[in-house]
Every structure is written in structure tokens, then in C-alpha cells.
Amino acid sequence: MCRSIKTLRPPFTDDVTDDDIRAAALQYVRKISGFRAPAAHNTDAFERAVEEITRASADLLASIEVRGARA
Numbered sequence: 926m927c928r929s930i931k932t933l934r935p936p937f938t939d940d941v942t943d944d945d946i947r948a949a950a951l952q953y954v955r956k957i958s959g960f961r962a963p964a965a966h967n968t969d970a971f972e973r974a975v976e977e978i979t980r981a982s983a984d985l986l987a988s989i990e991v992r993g994a995r996a
Contacts, residue, residue, distance in 0.1 A: 933982070935991055943979075946986070950978035 930949045933941045954974045955961055963971035 934986055934989060941986065943983070946982050947975065947979045950975050950982055953978055 930952050932938060933945055933949060938945075954971060958971065958974075960967070960971070
């Protein structure tokens with residue numbers, strides 16, 4: 926588990942920015958790849974993964990419904 930990735934949904938976090946979501950995606954990619962920064966020949970794959978995970982995470986956060994949450 927990536928301990929530095931925080932929960933990005935209410936009630937844990939009310940104000941989530943695009944930067945917060947991208948930072949979580951970056952931490953995830955770093956964790957599963959085992960690299961803090963990719964070698965030059967892996968940069969495109971690394972960045973593509975971060976962008977795809979950022980997009981999927983934003984979609985998830987926009988789509989989930991938290992029961993008992995106030996509107």
C-alpha cells in the first residue's frame with residue numbers, strides 16, 4: 926500500500942484539486958514500477974501511465990456516490 930497516497934473523497938477530503946489527483950497517480954506509478962523517476966527510455970511509458978491513472982481516478986471520484994454525504 927502506498928502510505929503517502931491520501932483518500933481523495935468526502936468526508937476525508939472536501940477540496941480535491943487536479944494536482945492532488947495527479948500526485949496520487951504519480952505515487953502509485955512510482956510504487957508499482959519501483960522507480961522514483963524513470964530512465965530516459967522509459968519516460969514516455971511512465972508519463973502515459975500517470976496520465977491514464979490520473980484520468981481514471983478523476984472519473985472515479987466524479988462517479989462515486991458516498992452514502993450519508995451532504996450535498
